[in-house]
Amino acid sequence: MIRHGVHDWKAAARAALRDGLCVAVFGAFALTCAPRALATIRYEVSLGRPDQHLFHVQMYISRVKRGETIAMPAWNALYQIRDFAYHVRDVEISAAGGGEASPHFGLAQELDKQDWSLSGGPQGPETAALDEIVKYSVLWNDPGPFSTQLDEHHAFINLAEVLMYVPDRRGESAEVDFVDVPSGWRVIAELPRGTAPDSFIAAAGYDALVDAPVEAGNFDEFDFDNAGAHFRVAVEARDWDRQVLSEALRRITSYEVKLMRGAPFSEYTFIFHIGPYADVGGGGMEHMNSTAIAASSTSSAAAIAAHEFFHAWNVKRIRPQALQPVDYSKEQYTRALWFAEGVTNTYASFTLERTGLWTRNQFYSDLASQIADLESRPARKWQSAEESSLDAWFEKYDGYNRPSRSISYYDKGQILGVMLDLAIRDATDDRKSLDDVMRRMNEEYAERGRYYDDRNGVLRVVNEVVGKDFSGFFRHYVSGTDEIPYDKFLSIAGLQLTMDVTQPSDPTATIEEIPHPSARQLRIREGMLRGTTE
Numbered sequence: 001m002i003r004h005g006v007h008d009w010k011a012a013a014r015a016a017l018r019d020g021l022c023v024a025v026f027g028a029f030a031l032t033c034a035p036r037a038l039a040t041i042r043y044e045v046s047l048g049r050p051d052q053h054l055f056h057v058q059m060y061i062s063r064v065k066r067g068e069t070i071a072m073p074a075w076n077a078l079y080q081i082r083d084f085a086y087h088v089r090d091v092e093i094s095a096a097g098g099g100e101a102s103p104h105f106g107l108a109q110e111l112d113k114q115d116w117s118l119s120g121g122p123q124g125p126e127t128a129a130l131d132e133i134v135k136y137s138v139l140w141n142d143p144g145p146f147s148t149q150l151d152e153h154h155a156f157i158n159l160a161e162v163l164m165y166v167p168d169r170r171g172e173s174a175e176v177d178f179v180d181v182p183s184g185w186r187v188i189a190e191l192p193r194g195t196a197p198d199s200f201i202a203a204a205g206y207d208a209l210v211d212a213p214v215e216a217g218n219f220d221e222f223d224f225d226n227a228g229a230h231f232r233v234a235v236e237a238r239d240w241d242r243q244v245l246s247e248a249l250r251r252i253t254s255y256e257v258k259l260m261r262g263a264p265f266s267e268y269t270f271i272f273h274i275g276p277y278a279d280v281g282g283g284g285m286e287h288m289n290s291t292a293i294a295a296s297s298t299s300s301a302a303a304i305a306a307h308e309f310f311h312a313w314n315v316k317r318i319r320p321q322a323l324q325p326v327d328y329s330k331e332q333y334t335r336a337l338w339f340a341e342g343v344t345n346t347y348a349s350f351t352l353e354r355t356g357l358w359t360r361n362q363f364y365s366d367l368a369s370q371i372a373d374l375e376s377r378p379a380r381k382w383q384s385a386e387e388s389s390l391d392a393w394f395e396k397y398d399g400y401n402r403p404s405r406s407i408s409y410y411d412k413g414q415i416l417g418v419m420l421d422l423a424i425r426d427a428t429d430d431r432k433s434l435d436d437v438m439r440r441m442n443e444e445y446a447e448r449g450r451y452y453d454d455r456n457g458v459l460r461v462v463n464e465v466v467g468k469d470f471s472g473f474f475r476h477y478v479s480g481t482d483e484i485p486y487d488k489f490l491s492i493a494g495l496q497l498t499m500d501v502t503q504p505s506d507p508t509a510t511i512e513e514i515p516h517p518s519a520r521q522l523r524i525r526e527g528m529l530r531g532t533t534e
């Protein structure tokens with residue numbers, strides 16, 4: 001049995017140094033290190049019952065105060081209230097280290113669907129500074145990057161779906177150890193090790209801890225260095241093409257890091273579940289320094305990676321203020337998902353085309369299909385891109401996703417990203433582009449640890465980059481519901497759209513290059529397709 005993960009000594013050293021710690025690496029170089037205090041919140045997660053899909057969790061909490069509570073998040077990362085607490089059972093509280101008995105030890109007192117009392121409530125007995133252990137079980141057997149699964153084959157864990165938190169103490173250091181790991185399994189997660197020998201991963205706080213998904217099992221793996229960073233890839237699949245995936249990831253990471261002028265991390269981990277099987281699930285979920293992706297084929301996994309990896313900047317670091325700090329207990333509204341998700345789609349399509357993973361015709365036909373989808377939705381006439389961002393929380397209801405009820409901020413945001421790029425190139429005679437906007441957002445917000453205003457942050461930076469007022473574009477197409485004049489924008493690059501609306505509920509669209517473009521149209525088209533400016 002291997003209890004600890006797949007870090008090689010180089011990765012372990014990098015991770016430890018990043019965390020301000022140190023490790024002794026082989027005999028010749030024993031670095032000296034200052035011991036760090038043990039985390040105040042420690043978890044032990046047992047993977048010993050894969051047959052029952054049950055995680056057994058022990059949570060050690062130091063110095064519990066009167067009135068303190070513990071909670072399960074109602075949501076995380078995916079903008080949906082999913083009430084993770086309904087997976088939890090038999091919550092018990094006891095004193096750590098055989099401390100003194102207290103009347104509230106035993107079964108925990110539930111306060112509402114996702115909160116429990118740690119200390120008998122505000123009127124409860126004084127238990128100041130008592131160290132406590134909370135034990136509970138969590139049942140999860142759902143595939144895909146948004147859920148958690150423990151079965152005899154593997155475990156994939158979104159830690160916010162398994163680990164409780166102390167609401168007032170999310171900023172305290174936390175460590176996790178995995179125990180009873182089935183024989184032959186390895187464990188991987190993009191977090192540094194803790195200082196304690198039984199700490200597999202450690203984080204400065206709960207938020208960072210749950211922003212790193214965990215894969216455990218007998219997965220394939222490879223790693224590579226690129227663009228100044230180290231990349232680890234774990235693949236859980238019955239059928240995949242290592243050469244295709246490896247080449248695509250090298251191109252994607254290399255291009256997006258170059259586009260953004262450097263990697264904001266020293267190490268990044270891709271976790272893939274690939275296979276044409278129903279139990280693979282589908283989609284991708286971004287995290288600070290990693291992503292989890294499920295897809296039916298290697299090539300679609302790579303295409304999703306172009307989107308998820310760009311989130312390492314857009315949304316994880318270039319982040320709307322409304323999403324900070326995270327409130328795990330209820331909905332958190334932002335108007336900016338058209339930018340955080342939709343423009344990330346724009347950059348996935350730019351990246352795939354600019355790296356040669358797609359032909360330019362694939363780029364055109366992908367954009368045309370997003371336009372066809374938006375045009376098939378009567379709701380585009382009254383729901384704006386901003387409003388569809390606010391309503392993301394309804395997406396779990398089938399009725400909401402009907403064309404008469406909603407548009408997609410992915411589609412419309414992707415389209416707006418391309419149109420904005422063309423409008424910026426037009427306004428600056430191809431001297432600036434949306435790439436400059438992304439880089440400026442990165443400098444002004446991400447690199448300075450600031451968040452952008454959901455309503456005006458993007459517009460402000462566009463105006464700054466272009467030196468002209470773009471408020472009309474945002475008023476008409478982002479907060480407003482004016483029909484997008486596709487031909488006006490596409491003609492800037494000598495492109496034209498043909499829509500077939502014979503069946504209004506299922507229109508088709510094609511985008512083609514016009515036969516005799518002007519020199520300017522050609523220059524702008526090539527600039528967009530190559531990611532260059534004059």
Ligand SMILES: [Zn+2]
Nearest residue numbers: 307311341344
């Ligand atoms: Zn996304």
